[in-house]
Amino acid sequence: MAKKILMSVEMRCEKCRSKALKIAAGSDGVKFVGLEGEKKDRVVVVGEDSVDAVAIVLRLRNKLGRTDIISVSHVKP
Template sequence: MKQKIVMRVHMRCQKCRTKALEVVAGANGVNFVGLEGDEKDKIVVIGDGVDAVTLTKCLRKKVGQTEIVSLGEVKAS
């Protein structure tokens, strides 16, 4: 089951943004990582079998304040 996770991460600088994307891209089962929002403060993760809670804890440890905005299943087109 593919799922889409949207997380808001407090990224103060370009180095923090890069670090956050590296952490997410290195997680097991991740197929797509992207930024969205007006200030590019939301990270969108699409993957199969990605654990949202573990990913959020890892981002909090490595980057800073992180919260899950939405979590849902990706519809097959």
């Protein structure tokens, strides 16, 4: 079963968005990474159950700044 993680990330420019996607995609077990929201300020990560949401958030906080987990849910195949 897959897991969907929705995070709010403080991104000021297009370079920050690109950097956030690269950081999130670099985690083990990630199958899809995308942006959501009107301001494109939410990062969506879909992957296997082994994807660690906290580890992704910590990496994003270290590189970009404020990052919050909005939701973690299971996705039916």
